[in-house]
Amino acid sequence: MKKATALVMMTAAMSLMASSAMAAPAVKEVKENGKVVRVDVAERPSNATPGAVTAGTKLIVDQNSLVAPEAYTKPTSIRVGIRANNNTANPISSVSVVPWYDYNIDVLPNEWIGSWPAQSLNAGAIAVKMYAWYHILHPKYSNCDVDNTVNSQVYKANSRYSATTTAVDNMSGIGILNSSGVMFETQYRAGSYDSSIPGTNIMSQNGTHYWADNGKTWSWMTSYYYPGSTVFYY
Template identity: 40%
Template sequence: MKRILLTAAAIAAGVFVEHPVHAQAAQTIFNTAIPGAVRVAIRENNPNGEPDPRGRIVWVQTVPFETYCKDVLPNEWMPSWSPESLKAGAMAVKMFAWYHHLHPVTIDGFTFDVDNTTNFQAFRYLSGQPETNQAVDAIRNQAFTMPDGSIIELNYRAGYRDSANWQYRNAQKMAQWGSEYWAERGRNYIQILQFYYVDRALKFY
């Protein structure tokens, strides 16, 4: 159904002019290129030397997209975990970054896609590990989206060890510990993703 917008002048004159309101096309993997780079706001460290989610933004670092994913995954998933868990994690990290690249924010005069803290995803430059790098490479040219290919944020939480973490499935979030739980029980990364992100689909681009 088209919405009709009426101007005050048109109403006063008894003339009704129809202005169709066009819905913005959904951003999908079919009409939106994968980012070439991600803008990462670097925040001040806390007294323990770790990036502080409440810290002042010092500068914005531009990082190649795949490098960004490789420098997040070992800081969010344990590199010693099963390969299928790591691939599920790589997909979550990738889609989270892709979504936020399309929805940048500006704070204190800095425009960026994500920061380097758990406000978004824990990023440490050049921290990639062989196991996690391999997981990121394994899902190249793949995306996990809505059935129509719409790019969505894949959220995740730590969850509980040795548990399927069903409560996160109900909230459309993946449990990091849950991904390892299922991998240890023979689930592949697609099955793990499908368990936590209901009504989502694997796509190739």
């Protein structure tokens, strides 16, 4: 091997190592009581939604502009603000217009663990999809709908995984609305592998794993974590 070639390869390797060192992973997998659970390295913020109030255990959004389910048209794309290394501390340096399907299959494996049961992944696919859809209607930023970090949802291009892609496909044409028939922000957090709820109208990612292991379906889980929500088809 020539010295020049070796130097180029060494430089590339060092650059890759530096890039990896700078990256701030959003999640990691750990073993807890024999189960693989999801742990947020940077916990997802509460993401308070302008115009939303909590009435009892039901989230009421946009009461002045009620929209019937049939009026919702499936998005074709979403504007994603890109922060380097998916790090919330970095500024949005560019905006990618990502095809709707690609966005969903490249978010779910970064938010749910691909080895989890199918019903858990199905619940995750609904939460991811409806969170994004809501913010297409109500952008989080002036020039984009969401960013690629836990400020919104962790998006990594071409990170798709077979089991999570199957979940996205399973949930195609299915969504959820609140009790008034309005789209709402489907918040979620890591939570814990048990029946606890991490907050009002917040889905527990590890909780969906727990409930799937206990025979519950995705629709049961969405009703459990988002009380009063109903399924709609598009």
